[in-house]
Amino acid sequence: MKPDSSRPLDAIERAHLKDVDDASHIMYRYPVDPEFDGLLQRFWIPVWSVPAGQEAPQRVLQYPVSLLVVAADYARFYGVVSGLSTTTLTGEGWAVGVMCAPAAGALVAGGPMTAYTDRFVDVADVLGTAGSG
Template structure:
């Protein structure tokens, strides 16, 4: 068992950090997911790939719920190709039948580079990938489907698909200075559990709150208060999977005034109380 760096209370977890956002139902065996890092050269533009493959029995659906990270997404599947803005609440996708998808989690800087517009216009919505003038969506989609369709579970097919996505994005490099700044701001929030106030975040980067608001709304579509709240909720979801999770202790360690405030925020964001979510893992 490893200790997660920087977490208050010395919280330990054997889970991959990227699973914090996925409100997984551990009894759902209808899907599998592969994850992979991007090439180092693309690190300022994208974070990681996820490639789910599913086979849901006839007459059933599998709902996937995610407390999305503050980044835009590119997703190409066997039936659609989309660009997603940041979902301010709970992101929900219903899987049915057989299928697969190749998803890329971008860096905070990347949404604006792809849309050439303030990313706040994309909050809580998605568009067809082909609507973006900055990428050859049709060629990319065709290439990914040709690679993945014979056997979407094949590591070789998944590697080829990832290579195609990376090649389609390299022309956006290098990332501009403003983009690098927003990448750094978001990373700081996500890796600093002691950071609970917007004014403290402003002080760390020597910017005014107004400037920070404008930067984040342009590049990720939401403001700094949302950013801090989202990180706390993801952390809470991660902690609640442990068999010995103590809700009052989690609330205190994450900076909530009391257990009731955490319960309210968690229910508003996910539709579940912390107890209902924790019960999935008991």
């Protein structure tokens, strides 16, 4: 089959190393409004349902950006992750995430991002009382 050159390559899908047989989740992706250009890149909402006793590892080649992710039981600020990250889905759930533009995480963190490399913290740890509501 010849590639369709009229359709741009989907860089998002290429980073998410999803097994073609993995039906554990649906990923919704949304662009940000133009007023956020240079600050935010995209929003995403994964919704998953993994049968009891099973796990669904999700592997993603990370972009060099920070993330804000809110789920039913947490709100986290993720620093830049080196290489491949793996999140193992279990049960049923959802999350809402926003990908910051490169270097925009320093604006959220109020300074250098080195303390957040390859780790996450509660949003309240970064935003103070503004992030605990």
